[in-house]
Amino acid sequence: METQSFWEATTPHRPEFPALDGNIDVDVAIIGGGITGITTALQLTNAGKKVAVLEARRVGGGTTGWSTGNLYVPVGFYLHNIARSRNQEVASTVARARYAALDYIEQQTREKNIDCHFSRRPWYFFTQEDNMVSTVEKEVETLQKAGLRADLVNDVPPLHLPELKRAAKMDGQARFHPLRYVLGLATAVAQQGCQIYEHTTVLDLKEKEDHCLLVTSHGVVTCRQVVIATHIPIGIHSVQTVAAPYRSYVVAMRLKSGAYPDAYFWHNDKTHHAITTHSSTSMELDMLMIAGNHHKTGQASHQEYQHYFNELEAYARKHFDVASVEFRWSAQHYRSGDGVPYIGLTHKSAKRTYIATGFYADGLTYGTIAGIQLADMITGRGNSWIGAFDATRGTNLATAGSFIKENLNVAAQYLKDFPVGKASHFSDIKAGEGKTIEVDAEKLAVYRDEQNQLHVCSAVCTHMKCIVNFNNAEKTWDCPCHGSRFMLDGSVIEGPAILNLERKQVDPQTEHLINTGGHTSGEREINNPIT
Amino acid sequence: MEIIYASIGFFALAALLGMYLLTFVLRGKETPKAIVFTHGPMAVIGVVLLIIYILKGGPNPWESLVLFALAAVGGVYMLYRDLTGRPIPKALAVGHGLLAVCGFVLLLVFAFS
Numbered sequence: 001m002e003t004q005s006f007w008e009a010t011t012p013h014r015p016e017f018p019a020l021d022g023n024i025d026v027d028v029a030i031i032g033g034g035i036t037g038i039t040t041a042l043q044l045t046n047a048g049k050k051v052a053v054l055e056a057r058r059v060g061g062g063t064t065g066w067s068t069g070n071l072y073v074p075v076g077f078y079l080h081n082i083a084r085s086r087n088q089e090v091a092s093t094v095a096r097a098r099y100a101a102l103d104y105i106e107q108q109t110r111e112k113n114i115d116c117h118f119s120r121r122p123w124y125f126f127t128q129e130d131n132m133v134s135t136v137e138k139e140v141e142t143l144q145k146a147g148l149r150a151d152l153v154n155d156v157p158p159l160h161l162p163e164l165k166r167a168a169k170m171d172g173q174a175r176f177h178p179l180r181y182v183l184g185l186a187t188a189v190a191q192q193g194c195q196i197y198e199h200t201t202v203l204d205l206k207e208k209e210d211h212c213l214l215v216t217s218h219g220v221v222t223c224r225q226v227v228i229a230t231h232i233p234i235g236i237h238s239v240q241t242v243a244a245p246y247r248s249y250v251v252a253m254r255l256k257s258g259a260y261p262d263a264y265f266w267h268n269d270k271t272h273h274a275i276t277t278h279s280s281t282s283m284e285l286d287m288l289m290i291a292g293n294h295h296k297t298g299q300a301s302h303q304e305y306q307h308y309f310n311e312l313e314a315y316a317r318k319h320f321d322v323a324s325v326e327f328r329w330s331a332q333h334y335r336s337g338d339g340v341p342y343i344g345l346t347h348k349s350a351k352r353t354y355i356a357t358g359f360y361a362d363g364l365t366y367g368t369i370a371g372i373q374l375a376d377m378i379t380g381r382g383n384s385w386i387g388a389f390d391a392t393r394g395t396n397l398a399t400a401g402s403f404i405k406e407n408l409n410v411a412a413q414y415l416k417d418f419p420v421g422k423a424s425h426f427s428d429i430k431a432g433e434g435k436t437i438e439v440d441a442e443k444l445a446v447y448r449d450e451q452n453q454l455h456v457c458s459a460v461c462t463h464m465k466c467i468v469n470f471n472n473a474e475k476t477w478d479c480p481c482h483g484s485r486f487m488l489d490g491s492v493i494e495g496p497a498i499l500n501l502e503r504k505q506v507d508p509q510t511e512h513l514i515n516t517g518g519h520t521s522g523e524r525e526i527n528n529p530i531t
Numbered sequence: 532m533e534i535i536y537a538s539i540g541f542f543a544l545a546a547l548l549g550m551y552l553l554t555f556v557l558r559g560k561e562t563p564k565a566i567v568f569t570h571g572p573m574a575v576i577g578v579v580l581l582i583i584y585i586l587k588g589g590p591n592p593w594e595s596l597v598l599f600a601l602a603a604v605g606g607v608y609m610l611y612r613d614l615t616g617r618p619i620p621k622a623l624a625v626g627h628g629l630l631a632v633c634g635f636v637l638l639l640v641f642a643f644s
Binding site: 012236411414416417418419441442443458460462464465466467499 | 556558560561563564565566567568569613614615616
């Protein structure tokens with residue numbers, strides 16, 4: 001079964017935005033047209049700024065359109081862990097900011113009449129294991145300290161689970177259709193004068209004394225401020241040492257009974273499963289989704305990705321009367337060491353460049369927070385969240401362990417690039433299979449399609465030259481170091497890489513590379529210009 | 532004296548890996564990063580051992596240390612260019628290797644004469 005996002009499949013009318021054509025001059029340029037970029041654009045346009053959004057692919061087509069559509073105050077890292085890694089004040093600020101973001105999204109859907117199925121409902125957090133009881137209790141306590149209403153409860157009514165050890169409930173959380181919401185916002189903000197460009201890739205960015213310059217695939221953008229809203233900053237950036245890339249999986253199913261529980265659930269035992277329900281075309285719930293199975297991007301167990309979907313499906317069939325599996329997809333998130341996103345000026349010396357990253361798997365709410373906060377910073381309005389999310393804070397003693405672990409992991413990926421022990425014949429690759437092989441002293445990412453055609457690219461990631469791995473569930477090449485992902489033809493999907501994997505030609509008779517006269521992969525002129 | 536022999540051992544390993552890497556740079560191919568990230572630390576350990584030896588006092592191969600330090604600066608610069616996608620100048624790679632070889636020869640002369 002091919003992967004397809006439920007949100008992409010249930011968005012009937014997708015507005016088209018043009019590609020940039022020529023040079024422009026604006027107050028603020030925003031790189032990335034997801035929920036972060038579009039929310040920032042809306043806030044800045046409302047404040048009277050001249051804004052341009054530059055999206056490399058389609059608006060909402062990145063992680064926003066591949067998420068799970070849940071809006072909630074708690075966070076995957078747990079607020080009580082943030083209280084430990086930072087302090088209670090930061091945890092409270094994060095919780096209150098997320099609460100405010102929910103209200104903001106609800107307000108936008110009403111004001112702009114966006115048909116995105118926004119609906120309030122409770123969040124449940126429960127466990128059937130003794131060793132997770134304290135986690136549930138501490139999360140409730142931290143929420144209460146933040147001044148928010150959360151309670152320990154004795155039952156999770158829609159599920160009525162046996163052997164429930166501890167459960168918590170928080171009312172007033174919400175669901176929505178994230179892609180319809182972002183496209184609705186984009187349409188509204190474009191009508192207000194914001195320039196939105198799709199299929200426009202930013203290749204270079206320079207912060208000058210009194211302005212910024214962005215070189216794109218379709219022209220140069222001059223601006224006073226830049227917001228890099230690409231989930232993780234593109235190019236090489238120091239934040240990539242403290243925001244590690246992970247993937248998680250979603251399976252969407254219909255139920256025989258049609259009894260879809262109207263709530264969002266976290267079932268945390270040895271593994272974490274998120275259970276949610278959504279609607280395809282109306283407010284009526286008609287789809288159950290199970291999400292979970294996080295792992296570092298490009299580092300699936302035994303490089304086998306299908307089993308992550310299979311496990312979610314098995315979980316669903318154990319707990320629900322599943323009629324059919326309709327959609328399966330996967331999404332990326334970035335984890336900061338202290339569990340708090342990095343939102344703000346990109347470096348201590350930066351005056352004009354802003355970033356937003358490290359959202360964990362809670363990005364729809366955090367993206368909204370980022371949009372509000374970054375607009376407030378650019379327009380000079382006060383915002384009480386700035387200190388908590390400071391993007392220049394780096395690491396601290398409490399997060400040093402995580403920092404070392406993640407970066408040793410990256411070093412270990414580089415050490416796998418050993419010039420021996422690789423399959424080196426194209427005939428070793430079966431139809432539907434992808435492998436990295438070495439030919440003529442070059443690492444190649446080779447995929448053989450069902451028609452027996454070979455698709456060959458350099459296997460060297462264009463970000464920082466790790467060797468990409470094949471993702472057999474999504475048919476992509478995923479970089480295990482910093483999370484760049486590429487399509488079979490080498491095109492960038494997401495992550496920090498700017499340039500596509502270099503395409504290669506192979507002589508099928510001799511199985512040697514054909515010298516096309518272009519640059520070898522070791523001799524690129526432009527790459528990773530953002531430092 | 533054992534320290535200087537250990538230092539020579541690490542430099543010898545670094546030199547072998549460095550020559551292997553040079554064949555990639557001269558052909559314009561991507562360098563295998565496992566070798567890059569082994570070559571550098573080997574040379575660093577060699578330099579550290581050499582510094583420990585020199586700090587103990589007495590006659591010392593300071594000329595070798597200077598040459599290795601210059602080679603190290605070139606190595607760090609090449610690593611920066613490599614990882615950020617900029618081409619490695621072939622002359623720089625050769626010069627880095629020649630500096631290191633000169634330092635290594637002087638070290639051998641010092642240790643075995």
